[in-house]
Amino acid sequence: MSERTDYAVMAQELAAGTLQSEGFTHRAHLGVAYEILSRHEVFEGMAVYARGLRRLTEAAGVPEKFNATVTLAFLSLTAERMAARDYPDTEAFLHGNPDLLQPGILGRYYPAGALGSDLARAVPVLMPHNAGGADDGQRGV
Secondary structure, three states: OOOOHHHHHHHHHHHHOOOOOOOOOOHHHHHHHHHHHHHHHHHHEEEEEHHHHHHHHHOOHHHHHHOOHHHHHHHHHHHHHHHHHOOOOHHHHHHHHHHOOOOOOOOOHHHHOHHHHHHHHHOOOOOOOOOOOOOOOOOOO
């Protein structure tokens, strides 16, 4: 099976809960993220994508593959890159951000093992514990 590149269609399928997991590569994840974030306000786009991805993993019988932290991290990086530069389409975005396609990119932001925790799978972990130094006791807003 060849890799799908009809990212706009895949984005619609993900949102509708009809996307099949076969062939949904890392590149396709990013292409679909770009499409969804192009069409929605950033927080709404993140919600649409995350709901669709969770539903996809459940339908595929692998709900444990959904990782809230990885999902939010890639959506945040995608949105940040989109805000910094105007891309004419998904392929231009993917071509202009080859680092996002590399394995281990999130290692720049998270220490080894942090992304595989049960907590990281369940909720977005924005700052690994003690990543910024001493705990100043400040929690919340």
